[in-house]
Amino acid sequence: MRICVSDDALAIACGADAVVRAFEDAGHAVERTSSWGMHWLEPLVEVDGIGYGPVQPADVPAILAGEAPHLRLGPVADHPFIAGQTRLTFSRAGRTRSLSLDDYSDTGGWKGLEIARRLTAEQVVDEVKASGLRGRGGAGFPAGVKWNTVRLAEGARKFIVCNADEGDSATFADRMLMEGDPFCLIEGMAIAAIAVGASHGFVYIRSEYPHAIRKMEAAIRLSAALIAPFVIEVRKGAGAYVCGEETSLLNSLEGRRGEVRAKPPLPAIEGLFGSPTVVNNVLTLAAIPFILREGAQAYADFGMGRSRGTMPIQLAGNVRYGGLFETAFGITLGELVDKIGGGTDSGRAVRAVQVGGPLGAYLPPSLFDTPFDYEAFAAIDGLIGHGGITVFDDTVHMARQARFAFEFCAAESCGKCTPCRIGAVRGRETMEQIIAGGSDVEDRLALVRDLCETMKVGSLCALGGFTPYPVLSAIEHFPEDFRAPAQVGAA
Numbered sequence: 001m002r003i004c005v006s007d008d009a010l011a012i013a014c015g016a017d018a019v020v021r022a023f024e025d026a027g028h029a030v031e032r033t034s035s036w037g038m039h040w041l042e043p044l045v046e047v048d049g050i051g052y053g054p055v056q057p058a059d060v061p062a063i064l065a066g067e068a069p070h071l072r073l074g075p076v077a078d079h080p081f082i083a084g085q086t087r088l089t090f091s092r093a094g095r096t097r098s099l100s101l102d103d104y105s106d107t108g109g110w111k112g113l114e115i116a117r118r119l120t121a122e123q124v125v126d127e128v129k130a131s132g133l134r135g136r137g138g139a140g141f142p143a144g145v146k147w148n149t150v151r152l153a154e155g156a157r158k159f160i161v162c163n164a165d166e167g168d169s170a171t172f173a174d175r176m177l178m179e180g181d182p183f184c185l186i187e188g189m190a191i192a193a194i195a196v197g198a199s200h201g202f203v204y205i206r207s208e209y210p211h212a213i214r215k216m217e218a219a220i221r222l223s224a225a226l227i228a229p230f231v232i233e234v235r236k237g238a239g240a241y242v243c244g245e246e247t248s249l250l251n252s253l254e255g256r257r258g259e260v261r262a263k264p265p266l267p268a269i270e271g272l273f274g275s276p277t278v279v280n281n282v283l284t285l286a287a288i289p290f291i292l293r294e295g296a297q298a299y300a301d302f303g304m305g306r307s308r309g310t311m312p313i314q315l316a317g318n319v320r321y322g323g324l325f326e327t328a329f330g331i332t333l334g335e336l337v338d339k340i341g342g343g344t345d346s347g348r349a350v351r352a353v354q355v356g357g358p359l360g361a362y363l364p365p366s367l368f369d370t371p372f373d374y375e376a377f378a379a380i381d382g383l384i385g386h387g388g389i390t391v392f393d394d395t396v397h398m399a400r401q402a403r404f405a406f407e408f409c410a411a412e413s414c415g416k417c418t419p420c421r422i423g424a425v426r427g428r429e430t431m432e433q434i435i436a437g438g439s440d441v442e443d444r445l446a447l448v449r450d451l452c453e454t455m456k457v458g459s460l461c462a463l464g465g466f467t468p469y470p471v472l473s474a475i476e477h478f479p480e481d482f483r484a485p486a487q488v489g490a491a
Helices: 009-013 016-025 057-064 101-106 111-118 121-131 142-151 173-180 182-196 210-227 246-254 281-293 296-300 333-340 373-379 397-413 423-436 441-458 463-465 467-479
Strands: 003-006 032-033 046-047 050-052 071-077 157-165 199-207 232-236 277-281 310-317 323-329 350-355 388-393
Touching: 003 016, 003 467, 009 016, 009 210, 016 210, 016 423, 046 057, 050 423, 057 388, 101 182, 111 182, 111 281, 121 142, 121 182, 121 281, 142 182, 142 199, 142 277, 157 182, 157 246, 157 281, 173 182, 173 210, 173 281, 182 210, 182 277, 182 281, 199 210, 199 246, 199 323, 210 232, 281 296, 333 350, 333 388, 350 397, 397 423, 397 463, 397 467, 423 441, 441 463, 441 467, 463 467
Parallel strands: 003 032, 157 199, 157 277, 199 232, 310 388
Antiparallel strands: 003 046, 046 050, 050 071, 310 323, 350 388
16 A cells, blocks of 8 residues: 655645654555645545545544545546646656655656757757746746856856745745755756856755755755756745845845845846856746757647746635646636636635735736736736735725735835835835825825836836736726725725
């Protein structure tokens, strides 16, 4: 009997360790595997490929006796949530042990690196360009273009920096990848090193991810000989959201205060320690092994328009089926929220979703026919960001959500530029006055709009520059919540 339980941080938080002890106390060994990403079913247990979930320790005797039909899911790989996905980056999720070199190589691991070693640096870059891969960290900049800039840049040394400072609300794909398939990220970084001529790499992980940090450190030790002479080190972040911005991250790596740098120069020309540097996030680098192994066209065959390949979309908030759903670009927002996510967990109507983290726009159901695509979202003043979707039901108060956007920016600003440092504070104060009501609400809303415009064009980085997205979208799509309190909800 083969029993598998995930050692993903979310599974552990839901009680997976206690479930494992219950099986062990009953005399059965348990394999700890990566997570399938069906978070509402955790702790999820597989017994000879048959899933059960969510499982509590008291359920173990019934499962072993074959008497738990209320928990039985059937073959996990056939579950509609899994079967409906196109898993390229997360193809091993739920199937392999995260620190098993044998599991990784048996599922196609290191083949992309082997192919890259037979190609020239220019050929590797050309493959990435042809795949259409764009940065999965939020900006959507073509990865191959960035790599080629670093390849051609002059410098005695070059670096690969993985931005794993995953701080957006509703995002957990980076954490899942590092905890469940760390060798995939390592292989992607090693291929990037060949492409640009880098000798050293860093993985900058947020301090709130202790499980991911331990997994990455262990995986780097286990694979050091396989990626040599390229060397990778893990660096722990200091808890600043702004260090998810690439230049602030580089400052932090150098031991400096996590402040945004003015551009130019771009990090691709003058990055870490003044050297040409590739800065990509986890999902971008983890897509690389598939592209090199299967070919650029195999990746580019998925998606729509200029958004090629797949996106690991993260469903969270007030949603019935929360978890990770990897699919090709082009699926509609409504399909993701209503069909795949199952609507709200509360059972109430969906009123809004926020896509792209705390700085993403709030979108109403009237826009749910929008394809999940960089350009389609830009056309409605939205952001895909890191692919996180937070669902809200009809009890949400959107003026308070707009206030939170300003409050978040004020708390997380590095303080270097005035529009972000001062604008966020003044925005929060003005939103509090609007929420309190009064006869001058329209004047204050006009002030908020002017302030947002200043933050958009005057901020040094996306923290201040993107804060207007949630604020202005809330005002545009939910104007009734910005009236005097006595009028909110009135017919």
